Amino acid sequence: MDSLIAQLPRPQPYSTLYVDMDSFFASVEQFYMPELRGKPVGVATGRSQGASIIAASVEAKRMGVRGGTKIDTACLMCPGLIIVHNSPNSYRAIHRQIMAILQDTYCMVQAKSIDEAVLKIPHYAQNREPVFTLIKAIKKQLYSLYNEHIQCSIGVSSNMWLAKMAASYKKPNGTFVIHANKQEFYANLSLLALTGIGYRMKKRMLALGLYTPLDIYTASRLFLRRALGVEGEKWYFRMRGYEVDEHPFKRHQSLSHQITTVPEYPETPAKITTYLIKIAEVLGKRLRDKQLKARSIYLGLYSVDYVYQSKELKKLIEFNDSKILTRYLLLLLKKLTIHAKIKKITVSVSDVTSNWQIDMESYLEKEQSNSLYSGIDTLSEKYHHNLVNSLQTLHSGHIDLERVGFAGDIMRETSALS
DSSP: OHHHHHHOOOOOTTOEEEEEETTHHHHHHHHHOGGGTTSOEEEESOOSTTSBEEEEOHHHHTTTOOTTOBHHHHHHHSTTOEEEEOOHHHHHHHHHHHHHHHHTSSSEEEEEETTEEEEEOOGGGOSHHHHHHHHHHHHHHHHHHHTTSSOEEEEEESSHHHHHHHHHHTOSSOEEEOSSOHHHHHHTOOGGGSTTOOHHHHHHHHHTTOOSHHHHHHSOHHHHHHHHHHHHHHHHHHTTTOOOOOOOOOOOOEEEEEEEOOSSOOOSHHHHHHHHHHHHHHHHHHHHHTTOBBSEEEEEEEETTSOEEEEEEOSOOOBOOHHHHHHHHHHHHHTSOOOSOEEEEEEEEESOBSSOOOOGGGHHHHHHHHHHHHHHHHHHHHHTSOOOOOGGGGGGOOOOOOOOSOOHHHHHHTOBOO
């Protein structure tokens, strides 16, 4: 760490922008459905009262509804709350449009999630006037596409952590700069308001006598290093504007998908199979979209009694076909013992390559299957929703496993780093 710190360049004001879309999922739903505009909206992955809100509109947030709030609680907090099911393909489509706007600037761009991105400003433009001109241009292009229905908040500082903090400070549709006002900024925050500090880290800070962000900021580098090790030293430099959090994306090594099996935990192979088929469809499409194939596949099951078991197949013939992916998953499932209800399912494909090796013995079968899935992919992209599902999954009712989290593949796709 000492050698790393010695190489850190001095913080440069106006060197980093952080773009954070406001209530992104809910705003996209309102954009596509005009009848929802101006109304409190909660986006959820399930329709039961025990499901949770994953995103709330600006109107719902004003009533105290936040991500993670149970639907029944949210409806009590916000009478008239409209619950809508998430539409992952819509979010991805808008994400790609927004990233195209950002990549058209003179900055290096890196997607941090489906609704956040960081822009590194070149040295010649690291001044207040060109930076605010850039911000104005970004917001103008967003308005030209979505009017006021999809907006963003933008933070400006000398590192991405402070820029992210600044973007969160003036929501919605705000712009905030953290430069020479760091001490004043920290004085108005709580520990949990700092990105990277959760309840566990808060307890550690309190035990050290660090009760506020200002306490951390004014603590010495030596104290933080001795108390928290390397991470403590990072906090010292991070809060002073040094860039210690920059991590370039790596090339594809694997793709994965993890889901929580709500509203009912499956307990038989037949019910688990329903989830596996849909996960295979999701991962298969992601592989085909990226023109990739995998050689290994992994299945992990986490039961309600906290037992985790897994199996893996390696050195397979390259695949990206959802049907073949399903076959491998069912083979792995047979090797596992189902002794309790399953709470989480994790599937990953690895040893990913873009060099295709065709298995001639199953060439015709694969070509026919790929044609089918290509047609399904086209429909899904066109209508921004999963319209076609496997017959084997129909008995389970509505289970949409196409969750939108902060998937690495879409961030790599829409990041332009030099």
